[in-house]
Amino acid sequence: MSFQTPLTLNQKPAEIIGITATKEEDFPQWYQEVVVKAGMVEYYTEIAGLFVLRPLTMFIWSELRKWFQSHLDEMDIGEAAFPLFLSAKGEKNLEVPVAIRPTSEAIMYPYYSKWIRSHRDLPLRLNQWNSVVRWETKQTTPFLRTREFLWQEGHTAHLTEEQAGIEVLEILELYAQLYEDLLAVPVVRGRKTENERFAGGYYTMTLEGYIPSNGRGIQGATSHCLGQNFSKMFDISVEDPAGSGRLYAWQNSWAFSTRVIGVMVMIHGDNKGLVLPPRVAQTQIVMVPVGINRKTSAEDKDRLLDQLYEMRKMLKKLGLRVEVDTREGYTPAWKFNDWEMKGVPLRMEFGPKDAKSHVVSYAVRHNNEKGTIPVAEIGPQATRLLEQIQKDMYDKANLAYSQHRKVIGNWDEVTPALDSKNVVLIPFCLDGKCEERIKQLTTKEEDLGDQGTVSMGMKSLCIPFEQPGEIEEGRKCLNPECDRLAQKWTLFGRSY
Missing domain, CATH: 3.30.110.30 (C-terminal domain of ProRS)
Structure with a gap:
């Protein structure tokens, strides 16, 4: 998937409001417009193939990171940070022959060999969060294929093949939960064929997603058993506790990257723009004042806004992420379109008529469902709606995958x-x-x-x-x- 007309810094705001391509007729252009206009990325114009990740994207990544890290902590997997550079071979014309690592095996495993001296040092299980550079990439697509991207990579060493195999499946299931429970994206769990497994590994377990708009599969995350290939290469070995010589460690590596965000965008987005699952949305609810015009007195306007802010306070106490849009100079309709493009799951509208009836009007982003909520029940009703939205988004995507x-x-x-x-x-x-x-x-x-x-x-x-x-x-x-x-x-x- 490549793009013919990337948006640039030179385009005026009036030129880039709203999604002009349709998902059905020009999926690549639609995708590029959504991630830029919704405020997820900006093209880094100094060097091709690089992107600025904006706060909306980084919030999603942070939520995924927090969730995954909490599970690694429960598994007693340590966090580490290894250098970006490794020594480059054969570059005699360089004063300091160094290269940027594509992955970290060559940087990490010499230290595994140093730190693992006995079977009592096993398992050694480390994870790091970093960025990766893949300069060989030709055609780039935001999130899916870029020259630099964020990821986590776990590298572990075990005494036996069985212990390594148990972890491979545990991590794969965590990745599946991340996709299904947070991003509302269905995946198929499976094993890669010999042709498709990681070249340096023993076997690879994978999650495979599906993009309905073009019928293509997409790899979601992988969990590799490396066998003893790297432990023999880097001499990661211990004395056999059974007393039959030295044993090479069984190793695993596993990773997921910001690609997961691109998969989410392609599956859930529509012709209005981004559609975000509530559990990863930076703003879960946007509250828009309506019915305010030139005839509205300052006192009535202030009273209406005070009620909105009081409702926001109540919702935030429940842990919900809520914004009140009081921007001047924009009509409610313009604000509706703007927040729809940004994918906010639930919109609430509150005006003089709503205030008289003691209700809040709402609209659901992903299916345009509309209704009202009694102000007195706004907390539990909003929580229920967000959970239902999360479930409905997954069910819709899962049905499409199953049918295809x-x-x-x-x-x-x-x-x-x-x-x-x-x-x-x-x-x-x-x-x-x-x-x-x-x-x-x-x-x-x-x-x-x-x-x-x-x-x-x-x-x-x-x-x-x-x-x-x-x-x-x-x-x-x-x-x-x-x-x-x-x-x-x-x-x-x-x-x-």
């Missing part, structure tokens, strides 16, 4: 299913060369739109833990050129 996850038993049905914006579960032999051939067979030469991306070949997304059923005895791999027996139902799709 097709179980396919006939090869001729594969390409039509992909063209109908589905991902597919097929019986697969798990052979790497067969997987490459499937991608070739499903690549179409003609351009079907979305800048050609829809016609890309499908690749394996994961082997889902939850299989649609047993592979019956004697069933062949779905690839018409393959004579091997199918081993697992495997999720394939066009993907990011």
Whole structure:
């Protein structure tokens, strides 16, 4: 997904109010407009491929970070910070040969070797929050593919394969909860095929999401068992407590990044702009005074605003994040559109008519539901509405994913299913060369739109833990050129 017309610092505010592209007709441009106009990012014009993350984005990231860190604390996983730079090899023309690390194995593992001297030093479990630079990235997309991004990376060492394997699944489940419970984004839990696993690892567990607008899968987060590959490379070893020589540690690494925010935007956003789940929204409720005009006396206006501020105070005591929009020079309708573009989950309106009836009018962002709440019940009713919004957003996204996850038993049905914006579960032999051939067979030469991306070949997304059923005895791999027996139902799709 690339962009033809990025917004720049030179554009006047009047030119960039409102979303001009539609999600259905120009998804890439729609996405770019939403993340910029809603105030999530700004293009860093000095260097291509870099973005300024604005407070709205950083609030979401901070909420995710706090939630995840609290669970790491419960698991007694320590927090660390290793340097940005590592020594560069072969750069003889540099006075100080250093490079920026793409990931931290080469920086961290020499110290694991130093710190782990006995089996009593295991497990060693560390996590760090930092930024990563991937300069090889050509086409960049905010959040999804950037030259610098924020992430957490956990690196752990264990005495046995079993202990490492338990942690891999524990972390994967935390990532799944982060997506489903905070971001209202459904994911499929599974294992990567040998072709798709982390190249330096033993096996990779993954979460796979789905973008309904273009039918593409997207990797959400990964939890890798590295096996003993890196421990042998960096000599992370201990004496076997059973007394049979030295043992190399079993290692894991796991990470999620600001990509999760982009996934959330693509799934929930609409043609009005951003749509935020309440649990990560910087502003959960915006209160807008209405019905104030030139005939309204100063006393009546002040009385109305005092009531609004009193309601905000009450809601904030309940832990809700509330704003009162008293900006001058803007009509209520303009404010409604502005807050809708920014994705605020719940809008409350309060005017003279509402005051007389002792109610507050409300509008739900994601489905435009409208109604009134008695002022006396505003606290519990607002809390209930926000929880219902969170649930409804997840249910809507989960239904879309479920309806577009097709179980396919006939090869001729594969390409039509992909063209109908589905991902597919097929019986697969798990052979790497067969997987490459499937991608070739499903690549179409003609351009079907979305800048050609829809016609890309499908690749394996994961082997889902939850299989649609047993592979019956004697069933062949779905690839018409393959004579091997199918081993697992495997999720394939066009993907990011």
